Amino acid sequence: MNFISDPITFIANWLGNLLLSWGLSQTFVTVILKFIGAGLVGTFGFALVIFTIWLERKLYGRIQDRLGPNRVGPWGIFQTFPDMIKIFTKEYITPVGADKVVYNLAPILSVSAVLLTWAVIPFAPTIVGTEVNVGVLYLVAVGAIGALGIILAGWSSNNKYSLLGAFRAVAQVVSYEVPMVLALLVPVLLGRSMGVNSLVNAQSVWFIVLSPIAALIFFTSSMAETGRAPFDLLEAESELVAGYQTEYSGLKFGMFYVGEFLHAFTISALTATIFFGGWRGPWTEQVPILGVAWFFIKTFIVYFVVVLIRISMPRLRIDQMLNFNWKFLTPLALVLLVLTAVLDKAFYLVLPSLNLLEAAIPWVRAGMHLLLNLFIVIITVQLLKSYKIKSVQVVAKPKPIAVAPEPPASVIS
Amino acid sequence: MTPEQIIFLIVAVVTLVAGVSVVTSRNLIHSALWLILALFGVAVFYVLLEAGFFAVIQVIVYIGAIAILFIFASMLTRRVMQDTGHQSNKNWWLGALIAFGLLVGITLVLVNWQGFTSLAPVLANQSERLSQLGLALVSPDLYVLPFELASVLLVAAMIGAIFVAGEKKQ
Amino acid sequence: MSTELITWLLPLPPLLAFFMIVLLTNRYKALSHSLAVGAAILSWLGSMVVFFRAIATEHLGTNPFASVLNWLPTGDSWLQIGIRIDPLSAATLFFVAWTVLMIFIYSVGYHNYGQPPGDHDKKGLQPHGAIVADEHGHKHVVPSIEPMYSRFFAFIGLFAFGMYTLVVSDNLLTLFVGWEIMGLCSYLLIGFWYQKPTARAAMIKAFMTTRVGDVFMLLGIAYLYTSVGSLSYSEIFKPETLLRLSETPAIGGFLGLSAAGLMGILLFIGTIGKSAQWPLHVWLPDAMEGPTPVSAMIHAATMVSAGVYMVIRMFPLLQAGSEHGLLTPAMTVMTIIGAFTAIFAATIAVAQNDIKRVLAYSTISQLGYMIAALGIGAYVAAAFHLVTHAFFKALLFLGSGSVIHGVEHGVLHTGEHVDPQDMFNMGGLRKKMPITFWTFLIGGFALSGFPLVTAGFWSKDEILADAFGHGHWVVFIVLALAALLTAFYTMRQITLTFLGEPRTESAHHAKETPWTMTLPLIILAIFAVAIGWAGISESFPVIGGIIPNIVHEFIGGTLAEVPEALPFSIWPLIVSLVVALGGLTLGWLVYRNQKAGAEDPLKIALGPVHSLLKNKYYFDEIYDTILVRPAYWLADNFTNQILDRGIIDGILHFIARVASNVGTIFRNYFDKPVVNGFGDFVGEGVKKVGRNIKVFQTGRVQQYLVMALVLAFGAMFYFVFTFFGQ
């Protein structure tokens, strides 16, 4: 066991042996180690959010042709800390008629649901919180608790905007769970396991290659689960003030805020893990700690895309969003799941008669699945074409609100 | 008392208290929240019974879907945050009597059964259990028929629910 | 895949295509024809695989590819269905697969795929053309797409299923099933344009006429089944079975025939119906009301061939009991009817003006040829002519369809009111439609037996040689005459249609048809020439033996003893050369200068005989007078007035009156006092009880539950204290 190549396992072993030598029972030591690990992961998650909030605001600013945070620290990198201080010192407001217990419980549920996800994400081959053999199901279950937090927040605030936000949240989160689960079943099928780390282990060819459609569905529906733009109907400020978090202030609001950013980062991590090979990369066999680096590189790339989408997309209408889910994503995911299952089964049926090289098998399989996905895409596009929205009848020409004045002739020349 | 027994007792007490609160709470949303707690307790029992899969399913199905539906329906069907008076019938004592009588009856039956206090045998092939269950559900010799019936039931329920709850447009 | 499995699967793709088109894709034209053509291609591929494997197999006749399944339990035995590929069915499969595929492709073009839908087109009528405007704003009338496009492909898919089933089946029952499916399809397809009264009449006529034959055929099959106990070919054709059948006298000593003879004749009547032999030939010319691919497929290449195929298949049974080349009664009947039909139909064909009707009569005539050949025992020659005829006749029909299509284009263009099928409205199409012309020419020459190069020459020559060699002089002369007439009317047709100058504006504006129609023509033309080379007699001077006589060895292998090749004789060759070339020359000479609007020269030459021929010997009128009208009269006067209204209704009315009286007695003395009284008592009682216990029904579900549980408690405590208390 080498400290350089695998420090975390090294420390964990050392600590465990130390505690054992003090005469503690094995069960107890395991419990202590798990507690320490959980604390570390949680703290790490929150610390990460400090950075991602800055990153996102910076990107947001740049895209909108602003500077973004730039005062505190180099490039404004410490901007989040003053914000935190401000939030900590703010007054807690509890509305009249609010259901106090529930009102206070909601933000905690909301954050903890996101944080619970991190328990099963493998950071490196040896650094896994817990390898649950139904890890994928666990992810889905935990997602459901997040929805609970939101709906409780909306209801307990005794505010109609909050309640409307909560209603939308239920409609959105519960509906988008359906295609998400279906899309998650595709990697489960391909990897022959429900454990998250086994899925990473199975990705000698990344699942994004095998099933780009599943990746896209998963990515889209988990974007919807986070409730960020373009799916931010549950807190659409132009309609609902701030949705379910309207009445919250101070640290309770901060928890929602952190929860949202952490959720966005978490879905990036999940996408990277399940579809982009997680910690897989060169030399992870020899130096397991390198897996962490690969994992975070991939995660940040996905996160970047998430942020870009948030910044550049307009908000959907509620009916569009639900239609998109039930009439497009869900059927597509169902078709994909069935066809993938059939193809994979067929592939392993004919495999013995193909005499492939051992090394070539995953690639041949990946190629077949890719072809299947391409085929589905083509069929989908053809079907969509036949459901094209009939061109809207133009009643009158749009009139510009303001017309730019003619530039003086000298400028033109 | 082993740690497991301690956990069992704690969870059992919490679950039962939650259960009692479900049926007695005046505020329906609180009832639903207590229900969630009780369902969580049941999920912990599944873990204690070494059926982790069922624990996860319990969380997904009951808490992720059913409890949220309850909350949703409660919100839709009553004026929000307004407590109403008595939530029980006039003859609640009769119901309590019957429930208690049933408990006594069940306990009597159980106590007289010789397998009542049996202990758990060791579980073999921990990892393959799940796939065995999956195979059994779709194997023609075992449970494919009930399984398919359940799926038909689900589809029928879905269509029925949409039809019943959907607004009728004249 | 094993050959047997492929053979089992052969008929399935068209059937699937049929169901898919009917059930799912009816509204999507491109999808429908892709399905149908795709299915045809699949079946074609399978057929080719089976055919070439069959060719490569030694002694296929004695060891055919066969496979059997139990189908229906009949008491303690099973009615079995199966497939069997022996040389005969392999050869049939070959031409069926090719022609079916070609016709499927041709149909795409024939029904104007890719053209706009017509403005006034209605379902059940031929498309009338659509008006389109070109870039200059000129309005043109162009052919419009068939309104029931998908339906057509569904029907021909079902038809192909029937044909494949018939060919691959190993017993008479499935053969009959395929046979009847084709009958149905032919009915549907002839009446495809069902809003035309003539098409409706034609479809009913075709169905009824073939039904006459089929009833007899079914009788034959039933008789065969009762005598042999099986319908499988391998069972029937066992030498001992055949011997027994030929020695048993027919049931009831019918006309002194043997059992085999009676069965053969009964089965042959089925062929008379299906293959349109005299006297049941009347339906085939009328069937030309259907779309041309249908005429080609059903009425030339496949369905009518099925009749001939069946008798060729049954040849051992027909021949059973013949000794030393003597003809059995069944064979004699076949010879007479075949030869008569050959010359009879040829004479009619001479006087027809409709391009498709000429071909229809020609088909009847050629089928008569085959029947006659089989009748005199020329088994291989008949089968050979069946194959070659299928190719060149399909070619001719498709070619005529192409011509009609081209002329229709002209009709739409000019707006003239001329019949696009009348040959006297054509002429000069050689330059307008070169591909159609050359392929039609090849087909026509093959039909008339143009020496040496065409397939028709070799097969026809072989039939003549057989007739000559076995000393059937009358048959020989009749067939030779028929061949002369064939050559004559073929050349008449070609000359009138393609040569000379256009006789109408429409013909002047005719246009070559799209590739989907010409490509099948070209491929079929190749076969119309090349297929003959497989059957050149080895004893033919100079070129005999260059290519081995595959046909003779291969098809002859189907029979238990391969018929020996005939020694070469110069006379039949000379005769067939003379009749073919003579007929062709005569046709050309007579019609080369035909002017627009001029009388048919033949009419001038023959006078009243011509009108006799033109009216098909008044057969339709005769049948109308002696069969149809008496049947109507009988139905109306006897069955309806006397039998139905008088006797049956009288009995019924009497019974009804008696029953009514008895009923009244029962009602008054039993029902009212006894039954009603009891019923009322029960009803009132229930009402009273209900009034008293209705308080329990509170409508509150929870109270119901409480009641149920209280009862359940009673049961439970009883259980606990009786069983556990012990």
Place this chain on the structure above:
Amino acid sequence: MIPLSWYLIFAAILFCIGLYGVLVRKNAIAILMGIELMLNSVNINLIAFWRYRSPDGIAGQAFAIIVFAVAAAEVAVGLALIISIYRRRSSVVADDMNLMKW
């Protein structure tokens, strides 16, 4: 080690609590909640019997799965009915739904 009896007693109590809820609650939604509690106790019994009596068999787990499906279906239809009734009669009290009596 936990004996089987604990689970059975626990399940029995939970079942009776659920039954009480079904019998006495006015609100139809609360009645459905009681039914959920009863179904859960049944499920605990199924899993417990599987675990203690026939760990090699599948039956207990398979039926538990089917109970899950039934529960989901029941809630969906039940709540849909309640919402539909609420829309027409503005009430979710079970005792008010007594149109079907004499």
